Amino acid sequence: MGFNGQFFLKIIEWTDNMIVKEWCMYCGECAGVCPRNLIEVREISLNFNEKNCKECEICIQVCPVKALEKRDD
Amino acid sequence: MIETDILVIGAGPAGSTAAKHAAIEGASVILMDKKSEIGSPKRCAEGVSKEGLTKLGIEPSTRWVTREASGVRMVSPNGTAVNLTEDKVKLPEAGYILERKVFDKHMAMDAGRAGAKIMVKTLATGMRREDEQVVVTAESMGQELEIKAKIVIAADGPESRVGRWAGLRTSLKPKDMESCAQFEMAGVQMEEPDCIEFHFGSMSPGGYAWIFPKGDDIANVGLGVLTTITDKTAYQHLLEFVKSNPATKNAQPVELNIGGDPVGGLLKKKVTDNVLVTGDAAGMVNPLTGGGIISGMMGGRLAGQVAAEAVVNGDYSKKSLKIYEDLCEEELGESFKKYLKAKDYLLSLSDEELDKIAEAFRDSDFETINTAEMVKKLVKISPKALLKLGKLF
Numbered sequence: 001m002g003f004n005g006q007f008f009l010k011i012i013e014w015t016d017n018m019i020v021k022e023w024c025m026y027c028g029e030c031a032g033v034c035p036r037n038l039i040e041v042r043e044i045s046l047n048f049n050e051k052n053c054k055e056c057e058i059c060i061q062v063c064p065v066k067a068l069e070k071r072d073d
Numbered sequence: 074m075i076e077t078d079i080l081v082i083g084a085g086p087a088g089s090t091a092a093k094h095a096a097i098e099g100a101s102v103i104l105m106d107k108k109s110e111i112g113s114p115k116r117c118a119e120g121v122s123k124e125g126l127t128k129l130g131i132e133p134s135t136r137w138v139t140r141e142a143s144g145v146r147m148v149s150p151n152g153t154a155v156n157l158t159e160d161k162v163k164l165p166e167a168g169y170i171l172e173r174k175v176f177d178k179h180m181a182m183d184a185g186r187a188g189a190k191i192m193v194k195t196l197a198t199g200m201r202r203e204d205e206q207v208v209v210t211a212e213s214m215g216q217e218l219e220i221k222a223k224i225v226i227a228a229d230g231p232e233s234r235v236g237r238w239a240g241l242r243t244s245l246k247p248k249d250m251e252s253c254a255q256f257e258m259a260g261v262q263m264e265e266p267d268c269i270e271f272h273f274g275s276m277s278p279g280g281y282a283w284i285f286p287k288g289d290d291i292a293n294v295g296l297g298v299l300t301t302i303t304d305k306t307a308y309q310h311l312l313e314f315v316k317s318n319p320a321t322k323n324a325q326p327v328e329l330n331i332g333g334d335p336v337g338g339l340l341k342k343k344v345t346d347n348v349l350v351t352g353d354a355a356g357m358v359n360p361l362t363g364g365g366i367i368s369g370m371m372g373g374r375l376a377g378q379v380a381a382e383a384v385v386n387g388d389y390s391k392k393s394l395k396i397y398e399d400l401c402e403e404e405l406g407e408s409f410k411k412y413l414k415a416k417d418y419l420l421s422l423s424d425e426e427l428d429k430i431a432e433a434f435r436d437s438d439f440e441t442i443n444t445a446e447m448v449k450k451l452v453k454i455s456p457k458a459l460l461k462l463g464k465l466f
């Protein structure tokens with residue numbers, strides 16, 4: 001179970017790894033560059049389909065107000 | 074299940090124009106937007122050319138034109154300005170400064186008047202194919218909906234998710250997406266309040282800053298950067314620009330706008346079976362200026378017309394929609410290629426080079442100088458212009 005268990009854990013961690021800051025303005029720029037089309041921009045919330053995320057962090061990079069963060073632990 | 078001939082996703086300028094023209098051609102049309110108020114928040118400096126509106130057959134209205142701006146003022150890093158006026162040169166985004174929140178609503182109203190059904194606060198969440206048609210899933214006020222359409226027009230702006238659901242590659246690399254931030258401000262003291270102003274140089278890496286006047290002392294003050302070449306956010310660059318610019322340092326913001334502007338040029342593949350992509354989602358933005366209102370509406374009109382004709386012919390295949398790509402190429406593609414070159418050249422210039430060029434051109438009489446003389450003059454100061462712009466002239 002060892003290896004599989006670790007692998008599984010890693011995915012679980014990642015599924016809530018994207019932190020959307022309270023000052024996000026839902027402009028959708030992050031969604032436009034996500035190569036996997038994982039970011040759903042609602043009128044006043046953001047949904048990540050994180051289980052397919054490849055951690056490229058492009059979404060974090062382009063945000064005009066740095067409203068995305070990756071939990072780093 | 075709701076059924077319609079054509080479903081347009083996104084009621085920005087491109088989507089509303091597509092819906093209007095599809096309805097005019099007789100198709101049954103639904104236009105949906107996730108926003109509760111079409112046009113708001115704005116993500117735009119609001120400049121359009123008069124010529125563009127005329128081409129689209131749209132009468133300017135005092136409800137949505139805030140002021141005319143007949144010239145362009147280009148400012149180099151050390152503050153040297155070159156002024157161009159409309160009567161002397163053709164200027165892409167100079168003409169009117171709009172109130173987008175009102176303009177976008179009016180474009181949607183026109184679509185409604187032409188016969189389109191409009192659904193606000195309705196978010197498209199996915200798409201699947203069924204019996205040679207498309208079923209779009211959506212959410213509106215807590216309700217799950219399914220809409221079956223013969224053709225979907227994806228006009229969902231820079232997010233461009235809808236086209237990708239259909240298998241088109243509409244996502245952009247960060248080097249092709251300007252990251253923008255803008256304040257609408259009062260107390261702006263412009264030197265030439267009849268001009269839209271562009272500021273070039275390292276204060277806005279990979280893009281430029283702008284001041285677009287909206288009447289009295291009001292203006293949109295913003296900038297776009299490429300996040301591939303700066304560590305600061307667009308917002309941080311904006312704060313610095315506002316503080317250091319003589320026109321804005323005493324002005325106060327009443328609105329903050331942010332957003333992405335796709336400046337990589339026209340998307341090549343804009344259609345597949347049952348689906349057309351238009352507006353920002355298809356890269357219909359002037360790669361040099363970042364302006365996408367007029368070009369998006371041009372593309373939207375073509376999308377609406379082609380889709381309506383496909384409905385009449387009963388053929389929604391990629392092959393039947395392909396003509397849309399050729400028409401867009403004709404209408405926008407050629408000029409975009411030139412603008413893309415000009416942008417590459419502009420972005421290759423250092424602050425010193427920009428200052429030198431501005432210095433050389435600031436007293437030019439653009440009415441009498443012809444293109445050949447202008448190029449000669451430019452190449453003298455900036456030899457690489459020959460290489461980078463060569464084929465442009």
Ligand SMILES: Cc1cc2nc3c(=O)[nH]c(=O)nc-3n(C[C@H](O)[C@H](O)[C@H](O)COP(=O)(O)OP(=O)(O)OC[C@H]3O[C@@H](n4cnc5c(N)ncnc54)[C@H](O)[C@@H]3O)c2cc1C
Binds near residue numbers: 196198229331333367
């Ligand atoms: C800071 C900035 C300044 C600019 N300045 C200018 C300028 O001065 N002049 C100019 O011509 N252009 C300018 N542009 C570009 C211009 O704003 C765009 O090109 C234009 O808005 C594109 O129109 P559109 O209809 O394609 O998309 P949008 O106007 O972005 O409309 C897309 C619509 O789709 C909706 N939508 C998205 N996803 C969904 C979904 N899943 N379900 C339902 N609805 C959805 C959105 O809510 C939105 O209303 C600027 C852009 C920026 C970012």
Ligand code: SF4
Binds near residue numbers: 062331
């Ligand atoms: S780019 Fe930033 S502000 Fe815009 S929707 Fe994404 S996280 Fe929010």
Ligand code: SF4
Binds near residue numbers: 037
């Ligand atoms: S990290 Fe990459 S794959 Fe994951 S959501 Fe952001 S852009 Fe998409």
